[in-house]
Amino acid sequence: MISLIDPDLVMTSNSNAGILARLFARREKAAWEQQQLTYYSAFISTASGASLDYIGGNLGLKRKVDEPSFAQIKITTQGEYLIQAGEQYETEDGYLFTLLKDVLTKKQEDGSWSGTGWVQCEETGQETNVPANSITVEANPDDAIISVTNPEEAGGGQDLETDDVYRERLRMENAARPGSTAAGIRSALMNLPGVREVNIVQNPFAEADKYGNPPYSVHIYCLGGNKQDIADCLADYIAAGITMVGRQELMVKDATGNPLKINFDFATEKSIYAKVVINTTDAWNIDQGADDIKYSVADYINDLQMGDPLYITRLYGPVYAIEGVDDASITIGTAPDKLTNADVKQKDFEVAICDPENVEVVVNGL
Template identity: 25%
Template sequence: MPIEKKTFQQIVGEMLKMLSEATEEFVYSKNVVRYSLPGKVLDVTSVEGTVNGVTRTFVRDVDYKFYENYIEWVYGGIRPDDGTKFIVTYKPERVEITDTSPGSVVRTLLEAVGREIEYLNLLIEQAYYSGFIDTASGESLDLVVAILGIRRKPPQPASGYVTFGRRSEPETIQVNGEIIFYDGSVEYVLKNRFVKEVSKVKGISNGVATEFRSEADYIISGNRIRWLPTGRRPDQGTTFTVDYTAYREISIPKGTRVSTYSPKPEEIITYITVEDSILKPTSEESWEADVPIVCTVPGPRGNVLAGSITVLPQPLVGIEYVINKVDITGGVDAESDRELRDRAKRALEIAGKATLPSLETTIKSVEGVSSVLVKEAVDNVPGIIKVIVDGGNAEKIVEAIEKTRAAGIKVEFSRPKPVYVDVDITLVLEKKVPEAEVSRKVEENVRSYLSSLKIGEDVLFYKVAALALAVEGVKDIAEIVIGAQRDEAVVRSEKENIVVSDEEKVLARNVRISYRRVE
């Protein structure tokens, strides 16, 4: 039942009414017509009681009459149930509180209390609507959708890449005599990553101290020294030394802060790097590093255009500039209530479509459908469902299937194969029992049972016998023969059940009754 919210005026009005009215409770007796009220009464405003177990407000001058200080039940009118209570609300001649005009002490107190009750009503209303997915909001909606295992998507910070760089070459360092063990490999890596120039490579070749020549004995590729197949090489198992000049590495540590520029501090947007990086030489004769960043505050505020991030709040050694060459995007607010509701409803629909009971329920809702059988993994092939439906419009059934089936699932729709059943019963009747009446009731019971059988349900021999014996006047059953016809094949049974496959349905054809009298 929807909650009914009362306004402030209604609340105050009802409290004022309570101050000017009184109630009296009576127990109704069918032998008593008149009930007296205490003191002198100006008027009776209502009489409420219970009639046939239901609360009712009685009608003045129709159900009861008011005379000075008592009420009297009217002959022919509606009265309370005997022994139940009824309540008379009336206006007494004298009331203890008389001044309830605006500005009075009583009125002021009532209005103050009324405000609190109004606020309480508001809280109750909010609590009521917080239990429904269409009306809940905020944290209440989070609790509702949690039943489906769904959580509100939190706000996401903007992210992207920012470029740290310098236009001039970094400071160089001189490395003398870096020792490398020669094991016959073609290529060896120097310890410093960015080699500017190799000045000398010395070692032992053919047992003689040798200074190897660049481009003749070796070449330098980045920070790697590669021995040429036609040149001299150090002797196996000896060491060689390399003198070279390298650029000092300029690193950008994880957690480095960058920001946009604004003369107003509150408008500055700050980002942090999420991984370590170092400057590398580019084809434009500068040194740069593209580093992933994320905004420190989630939400769309962090989405900025290319060129907006230009400030390095805390300078890094060797870094001359910072800039985002591409837009920073991806910042979104937390999922709104409307988006969360829609997602929860879609999840519920998808979950429902994935179940066989939901498919069966949907088909049963089609007008005229009397029985449904749903089979999964037909011929042991996953992804195929067979539905056998009795009754209903075929086009509407197919439409219901298409709306309900899960994606990727094939549903095969067919009608049940009929199994025509004939029942011959020989009854033993008691003396003087009318045969026609017994015959009608037995046939009615048997036909009702056969018609109630759903697709794939067997005809139970004991059930037919029990239904016949349940009719008054039947003393015993001499014989029951149940026949079942499928196409041209006929099966007759005098004791066994008629077995029906899950693609068949029983249709009652003939029910014949014969009799024997008890001597």
């Protein structure tokens, strides 16, 4: 094509031929970029958005959508009393929960009158997994009701799954299909709504392990999720004859309809605090730089898997990735007044979490 162009033709940016050449080149570039996106959309590692959803659909594994949380509440009344479905209760923070089925309070051994029922949050997202004893406010006060509370934290609430998280789950699904192996059980549990991480501690020896798990036992830890969903899933995939341990104990039915006792535990969340002291260059963004560091450090910590230690040296990468950081000093810890430059170790059932507000940024000279 180039050989067909007259070498004396003027191709400057303000000439007619130059302008036309640039228009053709721009359209050619856009066409090639679109073809490249189409090509990459066929692979898990490079697909994004709807293309990644299509791949997941082919594998029978859909993206997790945002879901509300569920909680079991205990209602104490003056005497026998019927609370109808649709009544609403809320937390001090304003999360509203709706009663799903009628609750009839009955007399207990201590002489009080109480009943339990399930409530669903009116909002969606991970933040709706409110802690225990936080659903205590009656949206419509009733003189017959003495108190309302949720003995255990709410579960099942989740955010819309991001491309990165969904992509990793698809990779794991290919590597270990749901089944009775440890990897298969983890894969099956990770597909449940609200479950963000799973760790399985196996004790194959004839004596108790360092955590006190009995011989030849399996101890499963889940971060997030609804305990009934988890128990039902384990009943489908746990191998016969396995001794399961954990404080969460539920009776479910196996595939044959026989009762099966399921034990597991929820993971322990360990809050991490950090202080970052920096010197800056002229490229430092005074308005946004400190917040960028907070989110960069928090994102790294929140991406750690259950049981992974937090190495302080690895936090310098996310900090230096922020433009304008010339020098940095970092201290971390599990309390804001106990920060050191030492690593934070974690047990197999612990997971590090960090809110950006837990990261203090000090800019020298400001």
